[in-house]
Amino acid sequence: MNHLDALLMEIVESPDEDHPRLVFADYLEDRGDPRGEFVRVQCELATGGCSAARQRELELREADLLAAHRAEWIAAVPPALAEAVQFRRGFIEHLRAASPLLTEHADAMFRVAPTLSSIDLDCTGYRDVELANWRHSLRITELSLRGVLSLEDLKLLGRSRYLPQLRSLALLRVPLAVAGARELAASTGLKGVQTLRLDQNALGDAGVQELAAMKNMPRLTSLRLFGNEIGTAGARAITLSPRLGSLTSLSLFANSIGNAGVQSLAVNASSVRLRELDLACTGISNEAAEMLASSRLLQNLKLLDLRINFLSRQQEESLIRQFGDRVLLRTFPNGFPFRNSHGDEQGHGSTPLVK
Structure with missing residues (x-):
C-alpha cells in the first residue's frame, strides 16, 4: 500500500473526521493538483461558522472548481451514474x-x-x-x-x-x-x-x-x-x-x-x-x-x-x-x-x- 492509498484508507475509516481529508488535500496541493483546494474548500463549507462574505467566496470557488474539473474527477464512475x-x-x-x-x-x-x-x-x-x-x-x-x-x-x-x-x-x-x-x-x-x-x-x-x-x-x-x-x-x-x-x-x-x-x-x-x-x-x-x-x-x-x-x-x-x-x-x-x-x-x- 503506497502513501496515497494509506491516506484514502484513513479517510474511509474515519468518515466524520476532517483531519485525514486535509492531510490528503496537503498531499495533492504539494503536487499542484486542484483537487486539494477543492477538498479544503468543501471541508470549510461543511464546518460552517464563517461569515456570509466568506461563505459566498467559498461557494463561488467551489462552483468554479467543479465546472473546471468535475468531469475529470468522476471519470471512473459508471457512466449511467455519473x-x-x-x-x-x-x-x-x-x-x-x-x-x-x-x-x-x-x-x-x-x-x-x-x-x-x-x-x-x-x-x-x-x-x-x-x-x-x-x-x-x-x-x-x-x-x-x-x-x-x-x-x-x-x-x-x-x-x-x-x-x-x-x-x-x-x-x-x-x-x-x-x-x-x-x-x-x-x-x-x-x-x-x-x-x-x-x-x-x-x-x-x-x-x-x-x-x-x-x-x-x-x-x-x-x-x-x-x-x-x-x-x-x-x-x-x-x-x-x-x-x-x-x-x-x-x-x-x-x-x-x-x-x-x-x-x-x-x-x-x-x-x-x-x-x-x-x-x-x-x-x-x-x-x-x-x-x-x-x-x-x-x-x-x-x-x-x-x-x-x-x-x-x-x-x-x-x-x-x-x-x-x-x-x-x-x-x-x-x-x-x-x-x-x-x-x-x-x-x-x-x-x-x-x-
Missing part, C-alpha cells in the same frame, strides 16, 4: 438514482467511490434494491427511499443486519399508513438511527401513536413528520411518549395539530430538550402562539418555525420580543395579503425575522 453523484467534503459521498441502476452498478460504484455513504433511491420495493444483502450497505449512514414499499419491504429494511452504521433514514411519499408505522416501530435493525424523516406517509394519528411506542431507536434525536394528516391526538402521543423523550428537533410541518396540539408541546416536560421546533402550517392561532411564547419549557429553542399560520401582527411582534431572531414568521410587505378567520391581514412571503 450525473447522480455529489461531492461532500471533497469526495463522492452522495448518490441519487433509480434502484435498478444502482443495483446494476453497485460493485463498480463503491469500488471507485469508497467514501459513498449517503444514498437516495427511487424504488418500487426495498427488495428490488437488495440493500439488505449488500456488503456495501455496511458503509451507508444516510438512506432515503421514495416509492411504494410493501409491509414485507419494511420488515426487511427494519430487521436488516447490514445497516449498522445507518444514522439517518427518510421514507418520502411512501404510503406507510398505520400498518407500515407499526412495522417500522417494531424494527430491530435501525438502532443507530438518529434522524427519522417521514414525509407524506399517510400516518394519521393512529400511525403516529404506533411510532410513539417504538422501543428500538434509542438514539433518535430528530423527527420530521411532514404532511402526515396528524391532529391533536398525534401531537399529544409524541409529547407524552417516553420513547421519544430524547428529541431535540421536531417537525410537524403541514399537520393540523391546532391549538390543543400546541398546548401539549408547551406544557410537557420532555419539550425542554427541544432545540428546533417546526410548527409551520399547522393551523395554530394567536392563542397557541402565546402558549409557546410563555412556556418556560421552550426557552432553550434555537429555532421556532411558525410560518403559514393565523397570527396577527401583534402576536408576531410579541413572539419576536420573546425569541428574537430564533423565530421564523411570515412577512407582511411581501406577497399578496389576505385575511384569516380572525380578520387579520396576512402575507405569503417569509423571512427569518419580522421587523
Whole structure:
C-alpha cells in the first residue's frame, strides 16, 4: 500500500473526521493538483461558522472548481451514474438514482467511490434494491427511499443486519399508513438511527401513536413528520411518549395539530430538550402562539418555525420580543395579503425575522 492509498484508507475509516481529508488535500496541493483546494474548500463549507462574505467566496470557488474539473474527477464512475453523484467534503459521498441502476452498478460504484455513504433511491420495493444483502450497505449512514414499499419491504429494511452504521433514514411519499408505522416501530435493525424523516406517509394519528411506542431507536434525536394528516391526538402521543423523550428537533410541518396540539408541546416536560421546533402550517392561532411564547419549557429553542399560520401582527411582534431572531414568521410587505378567520391581514412571503 503506497502513501496515497494509506491516506484514502484513513479517510474511509474515519468518515466524520476532517483531519485525514486535509492531510490528503496537503498531499495533492504539494503536487499542484486542484483537487486539494477543492477538498479544503468543501471541508470549510461543511464546518460552517464563517461569515456570509466568506461563505459566498467559498461557494463561488467551489462552483468554479467543479465546472473546471468535475468531469475529470468522476471519470471512473459508471457512466449511467455519473450525473447522480455529489461531492461532500471533497469526495463522492452522495448518490441519487433509480434502484435498478444502482443495483446494476453497485460493485463498480463503491469500488471507485469508497467514501459513498449517503444514498437516495427511487424504488418500487426495498427488495428490488437488495440493500439488505449488500456488503456495501455496511458503509451507508444516510438512506432515503421514495416509492411504494410493501409491509414485507419494511420488515426487511427494519430487521436488516447490514445497516449498522445507518444514522439517518427518510421514507418520502411512501404510503406507510398505520400498518407500515407499526412495522417500522417494531424494527430491530435501525438502532443507530438518529434522524427519522417521514414525509407524506399517510400516518394519521393512529400511525403516529404506533411510532410513539417504538422501543428500538434509542438514539433518535430528530423527527420530521411532514404532511402526515396528524391532529391533536398525534401531537399529544409524541409529547407524552417516553420513547421519544430524547428529541431535540421536531417537525410537524403541514399537520393540523391546532391549538390543543400546541398546548401539549408547551406544557410537557420532555419539550425542554427541544432545540428546533417546526410548527409551520399547522393551523395554530394567536392563542397557541402565546402558549409557546410563555412556556418556560421552550426557552432553550434555537429555532421556532411558525410560518403559514393565523397570527396577527401583534402576536408576531410579541413572539419576536420573546425569541428574537430564533423565530421564523411570515412577512407582511411581501406577497399578496389576505385575511384569516380572525380578520387579520396576512402575507405569503417569509423571512427569518419580522421587523
